[in-house]
Amino acid sequence: MARWGSVQAPLGAGVPSSASAVPATTVISRHSALVRVTHWITTLCFLALLVSGVEIVISHPRFYWGETGNVLTTPLFQLPIPSSRALVPTGYGYVLPDQNGWSRYLHFQAAWVAVLTGLLYAIYGLFTGHFRKNVLPGKADLSWRRFSIAVANHLRFERPSEAEAWSYNVLQRLTYLFVIFVLFPLAIWTGLAMSPAFVSAVPATVTLLGGQQSARTIHFFVSLALLLFLLVHVVMVCLAGFRIRMRAMITGRTGAHMERI
Amino acid sequence: MTDLSRRKLIITGLAATAGVSGLGVAARIAQTYGLVPPDHGGIYGLGETLTYASQRLLTRHSLAREFPRSQISKPPLANEIPPLNEAFKRLQAGGFADWRLSVNGMVDRTASFSLAQLKSYPSRSQITQLVCEEGWSYIAEWIGVSLSDVLDVVGIHPQARYVVYFSIDPDWWESIDMADAMHPQTFLAYGMNGNELPVGNGGPLRMRLPRQLGYKSVKYITHLTVTDSLKGFGKGLGSASSEGGYAWYAGI
Numbered sequence: 001m002a003r004w005g006s007v008q009a010p011l012g013a014g015v016p017s018s019a020s021a022v023p024a025t026t027v028i029s030r031h032s033a034l035v036r037v038t039h040w041i042t043t044l045c046f047l048a049l050l051v052s053g054v055e056i057v058i059s060h061p062r063f064y065w066g067e068t069g070n071v072l073t074t075p076l077f078q079l080p081i082p083s084s085r086a087l088v089p090t091g092y093g094y095v096l097p098d099q100n101g102w103s104r105y106l107h108f109q110a111a112w113v114a115v116l117t118g119l120l121y122a123i124y125g126l127f128t129g130h131f132r133k134n135v136l137p138g139k140a141d142l143s144w145r146r147f148s149i150a151v152a153n154h155l156r157f158e159r160p161s162e163a164e165a166w167s168y169n170v171l172q173r174l175t176y177l178f179v180i181f182v183l184f185p186l187a188i189w190t191g192l193a194m195s196p197a198f199v200s201a202v203p204a205t206v207t208l209l210g211g212q213q214s215a216r217t218i219h220f221f222v223s224l225a226l227l228l229f230l231l232v233h234v235v236m237v238c239l240a241g242f243r244i245r246m247r248a249m250i251t252g253r254t255g256a257h258m259e260r261i
Numbered sequence: 262m263t264d265l266s267r268r269k270l271i272i273t274g275l276a277a278t279a280g281v282s283g284l285g286v287a288a289r290i291a292q293t294y295g296l297v298p299p300d301h302g303g304i305y306g307l308g309e310t311l312t313y314a315s316q317r318l319l320t321r322h323s324l325a326r327e328f329p330r331s332q333i334s335k336p337p338l339a340n341e342i343p344p345l346n347e348a349f350k351r352l353q354a355g356g357f358a359d360w361r362l363s364v365n366g367m368v369d370r371t372a373s374f375s376l377a378q379l380k381s382y383p384s385r386s387q388i389t390q391l392v393c394e395e396g397w398s399y400i401a402e403w404i405g406v407s408l409s410d411v412l413d414v415v416g417i418h419p420q421a422r423y424v425v426y427f428s429i430d431p432d433w434w435e436s437i438d439m440a441d442a443m444h445p446q447t448f449l450a451y452g453m454n455g456n457e458l459p460v461g462n463g464g465p466l467r468m469r470l471p472r473q474l475g476y477k478s479v480k481y482i483t484h485l486t487v488t489d490s491l492k493g494f495g496k497g498l499g500s501a502s503s504e505g506g507y508a509w510y511a512g513i
Contacts, residue, residue, distance in 0.1 A: 060396035067328070068390065070338045070397035085395055087341050100394060101506030102305075108513060109308025196392050197316050197472045197512025201323040212390065212398055 030248040035130065038121040039249055045114035046230065048106055053223055055103035058096060059084045063220060067211035076217060111191065118184060125180075134168060135177055141170040157239060175229065183226050190219035295422065295438060299491045299499035300509045313510040320512065321440050325471035328388045333454060334399035339461025342480070349429050349481060357465040362411075362449070366425075366487035369416030376451060376465055382406045382414070387446055389471035391478065394511065401462075403469050404452030409443045412487070420489045423499070426468055427484040435479050435500040436491055436509075437470065446471050449482060474511035476502050 031039070061079035062069070069075065071087055082092035084099065125131040140146065150171045168176065192198045193206040193215035209215045237245045248254040291297050296314035300306070345353075352360050357376055365371040385407055392398040408424070425436040441447055448469040451458050458464035463480030470477050491499040503509040 056396070060393075062397075067332060068334050068398045068400050070334070070340075070399050072336060072338050073334075085341075087395075101508075104394060105305035105308065105506075105508060108312055108508075109305050112308045112311050194392075195513040196325060196390070196474065197320045197323075200325045200472050201320040203326055206326075212392060216396060 029252050030254040031252050032128075032130070033252065034121070034124050036249055036252055038117050038124075041117045042114055042121075045110040045117065046226065048110035049114065050223070050227065052103040052107040052110070055084075055099045056107065057220070058082075059098065059100050060088055061090070062088065063217045064213035065210070065217060066213055069213040111188075115188060122180075131180075135173055135180065137170045137173040137177075141173065146170055159240065179226070179229050183222055183229070187219065187222045187226065190215045190222060194219065295440075298508075298510050299436075299497065300503045305508075309508055309510065312508075312513055316510070316512045317438075317440065320472065322444075323472075325387075325389050325446050328390070328400050330388060330402070332400050333388060333402060337401045337454060337459075337462060338397070338399045339459060340393070340397075340475075342461060343430050343433070345460075345481075346430065352429075353460070360465050360483075362466060362483060362485065364411065364415050364485045364487070366485075367418035367421045367489060368412075368487050369418070370414075372415050374411070379406050379411070379449060379451060379466070382410050384452075385448065386452075387448070387469075387471065389446065389469075391471070391475050393475040394507070402454050403448055403450045403471075404455075404458075405448035405450035405469060407445060408447045408449055408468075409445070411449060411485075412442065415487075417487050418489075421487045422489045423487075423491055425486045425488060425491070425494055425499075426479055426482055427486075428479050429481040429483045433479055433481075433501055434494070435468070435477050435502065436494070437473075437477065441470060441472070444470075444472070472512055474513075476507065477511045 057079070058081065061081050061083055062071070062075040063077055063079075064073060065076050071089065078090075081090070082094060082096050083090045084096040086095050125135070147170055150169045153169075154171060189205065190209065192202075193209055194212060199206045199212075206212055206215055209218060244254055288297075291310065291314055294317075296310070296317055298309050298313040301310045360376050361373045362379065363371070363373045383406070384404060386402055386404045388400060388402045390398050390400050412424070421439060423436045423438055424442040425434060427434040437447070446469075450463070450467050450469040451465060453459065453462055453464075458467060463478070466482045467480045468478050468482055486494075488494075491497055495501070496504050498504050499509040502511075
C-alpha cells in the first residue's frame with residue numbers, strides 16, 4: 001500500500017493500489033512542493049551547465065587519460081568539431097569565437113545552485129522517506145519477472161497504466177536512483193578534481209581518478225549520460241501524456257481522468 | 262483559518278527578516294575576512310563569491326601537488342604567445358641583461374631587481390602542473406625565487422591585501438591576494454626543467470601559481486605593486502582577464 005502513496009496524499013489513508021479503485025475524477029497530489037521546486041531549479045541549472053559545458057569543450061575538443069594532455073600529446077579521442085582556439089589542430093580552416101569567459105562564470109554559478117539544491121533535496125529525501133517510498137524499488141519490484149515486464153512495456157512504447165500516474169515503475173526507480181546517487185555525485189566529484197586549488201587541499205579527489213585529464217574525460221562522459229537521461233526523460237513524459245505530467249510537476253496535482261485526454 | 266494565515270504571515274515575515282539580515286551579516290563577515298573577490302558584482306557575483314570564499318576557507322595553506330621528475334611533460338608545451346613588443350625584443354637582443362623587475366606600492370623600500378639579483382636569492386624549484394582554463398595541461402619543473410622572499414626584501418605594509426603584477430605586454434596584468442602572494446609555491450620563475458625559462462614559456466621571468474589556472478601565471482613580468490585596494494587599477498576588477506570577462510579567481 002504505502003509504496004503507491006505519494007508524499008502528500010490528501011485523501012488520507014493511502015492511495016488505492018489499483019487504478020480501478022480510483023474514481024475517474026479524483027485529483028491527488030503527485031509531487032510535494034519541495035520536489036517540484038528543486039526539480040525545476042535543477043532543470044534550469046542543468047541546461048545552463050550543458051550549454052556552458054559545450055562552450056568550454058569547444059576551446060579544446062580533445063580528451064586524454066592520465067595526468068596531463070595537450071596538443072603535443074596523443075589524445076584518447078578528439079571530437080570532430082571546430083575549436084575556439086587556433087592552437088588546436090581540428091582540420092577546419094576557421095576558429096570559432098572565444099566564449100569561455102561567461103561560460104566558465106555561468107558553469108560554476110549553475111554548479112553552486114545545483115549542488116545546494118541537490119543537497120536540500122537529498123536531506124529532504126532522506127528525512128521524509130521520499131527516497132524510500134518513491135525512488136527505492138520495492139522488494140517485489142526487484143524480481144526478474146517484474147523487471148522484464150517493465151522493460152518489455154517500455155520497448156513496446158506502451159502507455160503507462162493509470163496506477164503509474166502516482167508512482168514510478170521499477171525501471172524509473174532504478175534510473176532515478178542511478179541519476180541521483182551515481183551520475184550527479186560523479187559529475188560533482190570529477191568537476192572538483194579539475195580544480196587545481198581544491199585538489200591541493202584534497203589530493204585524493206584527483207589521484208583516485210588517475211589524474212586531472214582522466215577526471216576531465218570522465219566528467220565529459222558523465223555529462224553525456226546525464227544528457228541521455230534528459231532526452232529519454234522528456235520523451236517518456238511526452239509518451240505518458242505531456243500535459244498531465246507537466247501539470248503534476250508544476251502544480252503537484254494529477255487526476256486519473258486526465259490520463260485519457 | 263484567519264489565525265492560521267496570520268501565524269503563517271508572522272512566520273514568513275520573521276524568516277524573511279532573518280534571511281535578509283543574515284545575508285547582511287554574512288556579507289560583512291566575508292568583507293572583513295577577505296572572502297569577496299573584486300569581480301563580485303554582476304549576475305555571476307554569487308557563484309564567484311561562493312567559490313572564492315570556500316576556496317579561501319579550505320585551501321589557504323594547502324600545497325599544490327608535486328610530481329616525480331619522470332612525469333615531466335616532454336616536450337614542454339609553449340602555447341600561443343602574444344606578439345612580443347619592441348621593448349621586449351630590445352631586451353632580448355641584449356640577452357635580458359637589462360631586464361628589470363620594479364616593485365612599489367605599500368612597501369618600505371621601492372626596488373628594482375635585475376635577473377642576476379633575483380637569482381642571488383635562494384633558488385627554489387617545484388615540479389607542478391600548469392592547467393589551462395581551455396582544458397589542456399602539462400607538468401614541468403619550475404625554478405625561481407619565492408614571491409614572498411622578494412616581498413620580504415622590500416618589506417610590505419601590514420595593511421597590504423593584494424599584489425598586482427604586470428607583464429611587459431601592457432594589456433596583460435593580474436593580481437592575487439596575500440594568501441597566494443605569500444604562499445611558498447608562488448614563484449617568480451626564471452628557469453624550467455633545469456634550464457633558463459624559454460621565451461615561449463614566459464622567459465625570462467614569469468609569475469607561477471600552481472594552485473590557479475594558467476592565465477594567472479602571467480609571462481614576462483616587469484613590475485609588481487603592493488596595494489590594499491584594487492579600485493585604482495584599470496576598471497577595478499583586479500585583472501586584465503576580469504576586464505575581458507574571465508573570473509579573477511582562477512583556482513577552479
